Amino acid sequence: MTTIQVSLGERSYPVVIESGLLSRAADHLAPLARGRRMAIVTDANVAPHLDTLARSLDTAGVAYEAIVLPPGEATKSWAQLEALTDRLLELGVERGDHVVALGGGVIGDLVGFATAILKRGCGFVQIPTTLLAQVDSSVGGKTGINARAGKNLIGAFHQPAMVLIDPDVLDTLPRRDLAAGYAEVVKYGLIDDPDFFAWCEANGAALLAGDASARVYAIAHSVAAKARIVGEDEFETTGRRALLNLGHTFGHALEAEAGFSTRLLHGEGVAAGCALAFAYSADLGLCPREDADRVAAHWRSVGLPDGLAAAGIDASGATLVEHMRHDKKMSAGTLPFLLARGIGRTYLDKTVDLARVEAFLDAQAR
Numbered sequence: 177m178t179t180i181q182v183s184l185g186e187r188s189y190p191v192v193i194e195s196g197l198l199s200r201a202a203d204h205l206a207p208l209a210r211g212r213r214m215a216i217v218t219d220a221n222v223a224p225h226l227d228t229l230a231r232s233l234d235t236a237g238v239a240y241e242a243i244v245l246p247p248g249e250a251t252k253s254w255a256q257l258e259a260l261t262d263r264l265l266e267l268g269v270e271r272g273d274h275v276v277a278l279g280g281g282v283i284g285d286l287v288g289f290a291t292a293i294l295k296r297g298c299g300f301v302q303i304p305t306t307l308l309a310q311v312d313s314s315v316g317g318k319t320g321i322n323a324r325a326g327k328n329l330i331g332a333f334h335q336p337a338m339v340l341i342d343p344d345v346l347d348t349l350p351r352r353d354l355a356a357g358y359a360e361v362v363k364y365g366l367i368d369d370p371d372f373f374a375w376c377e378a379n380g381a382a383l384l385a386g387d388a389s390a391r392v393y394a395i396a397h398s399v400a401a402k403a404r405i406v407g408e409d410e411f412e413t414t415g416r417r418a419l420l421n422l423g424h425t426f427g428h429a430l431e432a433e434a435g436f437s438t439r440l441l442h443g444e445g446v447a448a449g450c451a452l453a454f455a456y457s458a459d460l461g462l463c464p465r466e467d468a469d470r471v472a473a474h475w476r477s478v479g480l481p482d483g484l485a486a487a488g489i490d491a492s493g494a495t496l497v498e499h500m501r502h503d504k505k506m507s508a509g510t511l512p513f514l515l516a517r518g519i520g521r522t523y524l525d526k527t528v529d530l531a532r533v534e535a536f537l538d539a540q541a542r
């Protein structure tokens with residue numbers, strides 16, 4: 177068992193990583209239940225893991241009610257938020273209760289936001305079941321839903337009380353979702369850890385093929401990196417946490433263009449977005465071209481998109497830049513951008529000219 181502490185003063189919490197943990201989850205959840213019924217929110221694809229969790233709670237005598245939502249990005253919506261908060265109110269959830277989010281980033285982001293606003297804030301626990309959620313979304317307290325104008329535009333910072341990670345649940349995750357989550361793993365290497373990027377180059381294929389020890393190493397390394405950055409800048413005010421947005425300004429624009437659908441998963445958008453951020457940095461003369469090529473080559477080697485064409489996006493630069501104008505980093509007409517001086521040398525650039533980004537994207541599309 178590995179436990180990583182997210183250190184945020186009174187909002188601190190543990191991230192527990194252990195093979196088979198789901199079948200022992202009640203050991204951690206029973207004290208939070210305080211003898212009351214727990215609401216578990218999940219999606220229909222996570223059913224086998226809900227059964228495992230339910231058995232653990234039954235054995236421990238913890239009562240629960242499962243709420244099963246439709247899978248997919250469209251669930252991060254006002255409609256599902258309304259339905260979920262109504263249901264939680266019907267169940268009598270109180271401020272001191274902890275709602276369990278059992279699922280991927282969609283369930284975690286939605287439940288996190290629902291509990292942030294329900295009765296002005298109640299507790300929640302993350303039990304992430306995708307690689308993406310285990311290495312990224314379950315940690316750090318960014319919660320929210322999508323708006324018509326773009327990705328994650330409605331939300332709140334709301335930290336979970338605990339994160340329980342069982343790497344074994346990834347055995348049932350489709351290869352495409354595993355690869356999409358892997359993009360956020362590689363992101364930590366690209367941000368500030370070139371040795372970890374090299375580890376990914378050497379071990380990424382094995383991880384995606386199901387190598388359990390590679391998986392556990394990547395999860396623990398990623399959670400530690402995220403906990404460190406979030407601990408330094410919980411509310412993304414100093415620029416430190418913004419580093420976690422590498423590839424996301426491009427990526428969210430691509431996701432918006434794909435209609436937040438299975439045409440392009442979040443992690444696929446991030447992979448293409450990182451490739452574009454490195455290619456743009458190389459075009460500006462900031463980053464060695466061979467580093468940008470190395471990033472693109474790694475994505476290709478694991479079947480992730482390395483740019484616009486591979487992501488299936490043929491929109492103009494102007495259209496994509498229009499999506500970017502909704503980015504939450506936008507400030508008084510400027511959009512701070514995550515650029516790179518090399519692999520592991522990402523920084524926040526506040527001088528990016530969006531007309532030049534548009535021309536760069538048009539050139540990429542040709």
Ligand SMILES: NC(=O)c1ccc[n+]([C@@H]2O[C@H](COP(=O)([O-])OP(=O)(O)OC[C@H]3O[C@@H](n4cnc5c(N)ncnc54)[C@H](O)[C@@H]3O)[C@@H](O)[C@H]2O)c1
Pocket residue numbers: 219220221222225247248249252279280281282283285305306307308309312313314315316317318319328345346347348349350353356357360442443
């Ligand atoms: N809050 C954050 O810090 C943060 C970070 C990164 C991404 N995100 C958000 O997370 C979302 C993407 O998360 P995701 O990639 O986990 O997507 P997801 O939640 O849609 O899960 C992907 C698919 O896997 C299925 N699934 C989940 N667990 C499974 C399992 N163990 N076995 C079989 N199928 C399973 C789901 O039903 C879904 O079909 C996006 O909305 C993104 O914006 C948030």
Ligand SMILES: O=C(O)C(=O)C[C@@H](O)[C@H](O)[C@H](O)COP(=O)(O)O
Pocket residue numbers: 312316318327328360417418420421424504
């Ligand atoms: O935790 C963070 O901070 C991140 O930026 C992690 C990202 O991987 C994640 O996709 C996040 O939801 C994006 O944040 P946003 O503020 O751009 O919506």
Ligand SMILES: [Zn+2]
Pocket residue numbers: 312360424442446
């Ligand atoms: Zn992300």
